[in-house]
Amino acid sequence: MKCKVCRDRAVIDIRRHNAGFCKDHFLEHLTGQVAKTIKEFSMFESDDRLLVAVSGGKDSLALWDILLNLGYDATGFYLDLGIGAYSRASKDASVSFAEQRSAKLIVRSLAQEHGLTVPELSKLTGRVPCSGCGLNKRYEFNRAALEEGFDVLVTGHNLDDEVATLFGNVLHWNVDMLGRQAPVLEERALEESGTALVRKVKPLVRVAERETAAYALLRGIDYIVEECPLVEGNVQHRYKEAITLLEEASPGTKHQMYFGFLKKASHRFQQEPDGAEVVACSTCGAPTAVWDPARAAVCSFCKTKALALKRKSEGSVARPPRKRRTH
Amino acid sequence: MKVKLRNPDRTVEVSGPTNVRALLEELGIVPEAVLVIRDATLLTRDEDVFEDDEIEVRPVLSGGAR
Ligand code: SF4
Ligand SMILES: [Zn+2]
Ligand SMILES: [Zn+2]
Numbered sequence: 001m002k003c004k005v006c007r008d009r010a011v012i013d014i015r016r017h018n019a020g021f022c023k024d025h026f027l028e029h030l031t032g033q034v035a036k037t038i039k040e041f042s043m044f045e046s047d048d049r050l051l052v053a054v055s056g057g058k059d060s061l062a063l064w065d066i067l068l069n070l071g072y073d074a075t076g077f078y079l080d081l082g083i084g085a086y087s088r089a090s091k092d093a094s095v096s097f098a099e100q101r102s103a104k105l106i107v108r109s110l111a112q113e114h115g116l117t118v119p120e121l122s123k124l125t126g127r128v129p130c131s132g133c134g135l136n137k138r139y140e141f142n143r144a145a146l147e148e149g150f151d152v153l154v155t156g157h158n159l160d161d162e163v164a165t166l167f168g169n170v171l172h173w174n175v176d177m178l179g180r181q182a183p184v185l186e187e188r189a190l191e192e193s194g195t196a197l198v199r200k201v202k203p204l205v206r207v208a209e210r211e212t213a214a215y216a217l218l219r220g221i222d223y224i225v226e227e228c229p230l231v232e233g234n235v236q237h238r239y240k241e242a243i244t245l246l247e248e249a250s251p252g253t254k255h256q257m258y259f260g261f262l263k264k265a266s267h268r269f270q271q272e273p274d275g276a277e278v279v280a281c282s283t284c285g286a287p288t289a290v291w292d293p294a295r296a297a298v299c300s301f302c303k304t305k306a307l308a309l310k311r312k313s314e315g316s317v318a319r320p321p322r323k324r325r326t327h
Numbered sequence: 328m329k330v331k332l333r334n335p336d337r338t339v340e341v342s343g344p345t346n347v348r349a350l351l352e353e354l355g356i357v358p359e360a361v362l363v364i365r366d367a368t369l370l371t372r373d374e375d376v377f378e379d380d381e382i383e384v385r386p387v388l389s390g391g392a393r
Contacts, residue, residue, distance in 0.1 A: 001371040011369040020371060057389060213362055213387040214369055225385060227334050237390030244388065248359040
């Protein structure tokens with residue numbers, strides 16, 4: 001196979017674009033795809049301060065690399081989830097990338113910030129690890145961005161992630177989630193508590209997972225290939241496998257499903273949940289939706305944390321995680 | 328040839344020469360779900376692979392809420 005641009009030997013074929021690329025032209029192509037996405041969705045401007053959530057995996061490190069190459073002011077944020085050797089390896093990968101690129105990386109740990117790791121949280125609350133993990137990540141990313149004065153929180157969600165999420169939301173007709181699934185989530189500021197949900201963007205939505213892996217490998221980025229040991233039974237992963245079979249048979253399926261949704265369907269789901277009002281959490285001040293204004297509003301992060309810490313101090317644990325899968 | 332598979336890490340022997348497409352078919356792997364790596368570079372489906380090659384087949388799909 002030959003490179004579409006220079007006719008040299010291709011190192012990757014992107015079947016949905018009907019094109020092969022040599023190394024240099026692939027890196028250029030992918031960078032162009034990200035730049036195009038940033039522009040198309042007006043994600044941020046050149047003078048914005050970006051906080052990039054990095055996990056040590058291919059997507060977030062490739063994204064950070066591309067943003068730095070495009071000249072953006074992009075700081076990394078690594079959250080140590082306390083998942084044993086996996087967390088240590090992913091932190092090392094993030095730290096060494098930052099050193100190589102002389103980029104700034106903020107490191108925080110759940111154990112230090114809240115006295116809880118992801119495995120502990122799962123054991124204490126009886127919820128599957130990914131559910132508590134996702135809640136903590138969303139909360140901590142937002143808090144770090146606010147406290148450190150960033151304009152935008154950038155995450156490495158790629159096309160496969162978005163399609164798998166969309167697929168799951170449709171399978172379960174999760175209409176609230178469908179209304180919130182977008183490449184850009186606008187900032188929501190709360191004047192009374194001075195806090196906000198920062199603006200969140202996903203510049204990799206046009207890029208397939210296979211392409212971010214190829215980018216990282218060809219750029220010599222030493223990302224962690226191993227999976228989180230807690231991922232087993234994760235339904236998102238099974239959706240991806242099913243969708244990959246469809247993509248293999250008809251290239252372009254993923255792109256069509258996601259961008260078709262954005263263009264033709266997502267606006268139909270965009271409305272506030274019935275009767276909900278966004279107020280400040282009475283514990284931490286973070287914006288949270290309430291349905292009954294007479295009750296004290298506590299955000300789900302603070303609720304989960306309080307429950308887990310209470311059980312930890314009592315030395316009790318919940319029943320083993322339910323078999324129900326959460327995503 | 329030696330073919331390294333990941334998650335969990337293991338190595339299998341496959342006899343060559345053949346090409347990437349046929350190799351993946353023999354291993355029962357969907358090409359869209361992996362990268363095929365030789366000498367730190369990538370191979371497209373139509374590339375030939377040889378008896379004394381060392382190949383890595385690296386999965387690209389990751390799971391988990393992010
Ligand atoms: S697989 Fe689940 S527990 Fe592991 S890092 Fe991802 S979301 Fe967290
Ligand atoms: Zn080329
Ligand atoms: Zn709170």
